[in-house]
Amino acid sequence: MKTKPQKSKNLLSRRNYHADNKGLAVGSIVATLIALTPYLFYLHESVPETKVWNTFLFTYNSGYFENANIAMWIIAGKAIPVLLLFIWFFTCRHWWYHVLLVPIAMYSYQIFATLRSDLFNFDSNQLIYLIPIMAIIIPTIYLIRAQIFNKINNANKSLEELEEEFKISPKNFWDRIKQYF
Structure with a gap:
């Protein structure tokens, strides 16, 4: 009986893990883009x-x-x-x-x-x-x-x-x- 709740609990934790990873990846891309804006601005020098x-x-x-x-x-x-x-x-x-x-x-x-x-x-x-x-x-x-x-x-x-x-x-x-x- 306890195996089914554990499986569903594991499934839910895997879904949250993937959602957290997706949010972390998008957040990392956004943070990198913001950090690169000074370099993007100075591209005009080329x-x-x-x-x-x-x-x-x-x-x-x-x-x-x-x-x-x-x-x-x-x-x-x-x-x-x-x-x-x-x-x-x-x-x-x-x-x-x-x-x-x-x-x-x-x-x-x-x-x-x-x-x-x-x-x-x-x-x-x-x-x-x-x-x-x-x-x-x-x-x-x-x-x-x-x-x-x-x-x-x-x-x-x-x-x-x-x-x-x-x-x-x-x-x-x-x-x-x-x-x-």
Whole structure:
């Protein structure tokens, strides 16, 4: 009789072990990526100081910047924060994580404007393009906040208990993406 509970207990501990190993592997990849960001930023130093940069994968014409090195420096200065914000967005467990979409959208707009080097002041009108994103995200965050405080006041629950209620444990990558949108 005791062998069956032990087998199921062993099976459960093996499942938890594999889940822990998967979490450890993903966490290690994320930590390594964060630790490598200074090196990723300084990759622009390997780009030549010419207007046209030819590689075996592509040819880049720096256009407005007239120097591929400077263009890559500007793009790296915007791409590294986007990378770190995406990591924060996908690993954040707080109720307010959707607010991170605003700076992600801002930096993404700046990257695309930099790649379209025919624009002169690409940083000047970015708030106009962010208004639709902010018009959706800010009221959503406010409504979530109102729901949280309503439940705290009515149910005498702690903030940690409410965060546990709001958490959804996705089964795979696509479920996690669907959870955010």
